[in-house]
Amino acid sequence: xxxxxxxxxxxxxxxxxxxDLAAQRVIPLRHPGRWIATAVxxxxxxxxxxxxxxxxxxxxxxxxxxxxxxVILRGLWVxxxxxxxxxxxxxxxxxxxxxxxxxxxxxxxxxxxxxxxxFRSVPLxxxxxxxxxxxALYRTLSLGVPFGPSFFRxxxxxxxxxxxxxxxxxxxxxxxxxxxxxxxGILSVGRGQREASAALGLPRWYQFRRIVxxxxxxxxVPAYVNQLIGLIKGTSLVFYVSLLDLFGQxxxxxSTYPGDVVPLLLVATAWYVILTSLVSLAQYWIxxxxxxxxxx
Amino acid sequence: xxxxxxxxxVRGASKWFGAHKVLDEVDLTVCxxxxxxxxxxxxxxxxxxxxxxxxxxxxDAGRVTVNGVLIGVxxxxxxxxxxxxxxxxxxxxxxGFVFQAFNLFPHLTVLENVAAAPVxxxxxxxxxxxxxxxxxxxxxxxxxxxxxxxxxxSGGQQQRVAIARALALRPGVVLFDEPTSALDPExxxxxxxxxxxxxxxxxxxxxVTHEIGFAREAADRVVFMDAGRIVEEGPPGEVLDRPRxxxxxxxxxxxx
Numbered sequence: 140x141x142x143x144x145x146x147x148x149x150x151x152x153x154x155x156x157x158x159d160l161a162a163q164r165v166i167p168l169r170h171p172g173r174w175i176a177t178a179v180x181x182x183x184x185x186x187x188x189x190x191x192x193x194x195x196x197x198x199x200x201x202x203x204x205x206x207x208x209x210v211i212l213r214g215l216w217v218x219x220x221x222x223x224x225x226x227x228x229x230x231x232x233x234x235x236x237x238x239x240x241x242x243x244x245x246x247x248x249x250x251x252x253x254x255x256x257x258f259r260s261v262p263l264x265x266x267x268x269x270x271x272x273x274x275a276l277y278r279t280l281s282l283g284v285p286f287g288p289s290f291f292r293x294x295x296x297x298x299x300x301x302x303x304x305x306x307x308x309x310x311x312x313x314x315x316x317x318x319x320x321x322x323x324g325i326l327s328v329g330r331g332q333r334e335a336s337a338a339l340g341l342p343r344w345y346q347f348r349r350i351v352x353x354x355x356x357x358x359x360v361p362a363y364v365n366q367l368i369g370l371i372k373g374t375s376l377v378f379y380v381s382l383l384d385l386f387g388q389x390x391x392x393x394s395t396y397p398g399d400v401v402p403l404l405l406v407a408t409a410w411y412v413i414l415t416s417l418v419s420l421a422q423y424w425i426x427x428x429x430x431x432x433x434x435x
Numbered sequence: 436x437x438x439x440x441x442x443x444x445v446r447g448a449s450k451w452f453g454a455h456k457v458l459d460e461v462d463l464t465v466c467x468x469x470x471x472x473x474x475x476x477x478x479x480x481x482x483x484x485x486x487x488x489x490x491x492x493x494x495d496a497g498r499v500t501v502n503g504v505l506i507g508v509x510x511x512x513x514x515x516x517x518x519x520x521x522x523x524x525x526x527x528x529x530x531g532f533v534f535q536a537f538n539l540f541p542h543l544t545v546l547e548n549v550a551a552a553p554v555x556x557x558x559x560x561x562x563x564x565x566x567x568x569x570x571x572x573x574x575x576x577x578x579x580x581x582x583x584x585x586x587x588x589s590g591g592q593q594q595r596v597a598i599a600r601a602l603a604l605r606p607g608v609v610l611f612d613e614p615t616s617a618l619d620p621e622x623x624x625x626x627x628x629x630x631x632x633x634x635x636x637x638x639x640x641x642x643v644t645h646e647i648g649f650a651r652e653a654a655d656r657v658v659f660m661d662a663g664r665i666v667e668e669g670p671p672g673e674v675l676d677r678p679r680x681x682x683x684x685x686x687x688x689x690x691x
Contacts, residue, residue, distance in 0.1 A: 331536050334538060335532075335540070338527060340524040341551070341552060343520060345555045
């Protein structure tokens with residue numbers, strides 16, 4: 140600094156901005172556009188909230204009436220039941236499918252690939268309706284050697300309650316997506332990790348459980364929660380196989396009380412938002428747990 | 436030389452990657468307690484040979500023995516049959532391996548990285564493994580980093596942890612695959628010092644490296660490989676200073 144100051148003094152500039160070059164502050168570029176955009180958005184948001192609160196169309200009184208009605212809570216319980224069962228069964232199926240797709244066995248790999256391809260291609264509603272009509276296609280379902288003796292024999296009509304049909308449909312669909320999530324997570328763990336485990340002679344199961352899985356989970360959890368949120372909302376389709384979940388009860392009540400359609404839909408909206416928010420909260424907590432170690 | 440039982444013996448090792456023959460009937464004998472440095476241009480098959488010694492790379496023909504034990508295969512009539520994965524994993528306890536990219540487990544602490552294998556393979560209790568791990572970390576100068584995670588360490592520190600981890604099972608042979616190639620230049624010295632500290636301690640070391648200076652001062656034998664073959668080997672004074680083979684001379688003139 141001092142060397143650059145000398146020639147300036149020699150030139151004879153009396154006031155000395157040059158002497159304080161180090162103290163010259165940089166004024167950041169202003170962004171008036173951002174302020175304008177903010178103002179517009181705030182006004183629009185305020186209008187929307189004001190409308191929500193004052194527009195009689197929403198009938199908030201009726202919303203309050205329906206929100207915790209037993210009939211709605213019964214539907215909510217069904218939604219929770221179907222979601223929980225399908226999430227667990229879907230994840231288990233997904234892990235099996237993912238391991239099959241990553242295996243060295245070409246038959247397992249192909250079967251897994253075809254399964255995932257099929258269930259990702261067919262809309263969930265179609266899967267549900269096909270299952271619902273299954274009893275017409277197959278009178279009995281038997282488990283045993285193909286073309287040989289069967290060990291178990293189910294009568295379709297007795298077996299398939301609506302809850303079972305819905306859970307199977309959602310689980311089959313969920314497993315296909317979960318498989319890709321799990322596979323992606325496992326592949327995200329570098330080859331070097333497996334090589335190091337192998338070079339140390341770590342037993343195979345230990346390698347998977349203590350080295351690969353904890354690292355894979357970090358990629359799996361956010362993606363699977365996303366999947367879970369899709370599942371929660373996907374359960375609203377089970378109404379079409381006669382299962383009265385949250386959405387099903389709302390639909391039924393709407394046809395009985397046509398005047399309450401809007402508040403009933405808002406009740407469904409509120410509950411779905413609450414459920415997905417709880418799941419997001421759980422995600423935040425799990426991810427923090429998974430990362431906890433690394434911050435030391 | 437041949438009067439001693441070899442720590443590592445490679446006989447007629449061949450390996451193809453597709454149509455390319457990366458190892459071409461390689462023979463190598465490493466004496467117990469010796470430091471053997473393998474040098475040569477990239478693609479010469481140095482790393483493949485090193486990885487074949489602990490069966491990370493499967494040979495198409497030929498055999499490897501470590502302290503007299505056939506690695507990864509058993510004799511089956513006139514041919515060799517690959518062992519089960521479980522048996523191969525058990526054999527690797529005798530052979531430490533240090534990777535170019537360290538490959539520490541990022542979700543485990545430094546201490547857990549070093550103590551994992553002895554516990555997982557049932558060779559030590561948790562307490563024993565911890566004590567041994569702390570000893571080894573002190574030996575590579577990282578005792579105070581025991582509770583840190585690999586991501587919090589410099590590359591040189593991570594590689595020293597990897598060396599401690601490789602020693603945790605008390606292997607008779609430790610293999611190093613370009614242990615300093617992924618490091619910033621100023622960190623190379625600390626890793627080479629940790630390796631040098633092992634030399635002469637009874638452990639057999641086989642090191643693939645581009646550090647010719649290190650080879651000259653630390654190696655008992657230098658092996659020069661090119662195009663899947665061992666072109667020339669001998670004491671560093673011979674191979675590095677008076678190479679007989681023109682290919683060795685050409686390589687050394689480029690790297691020195």
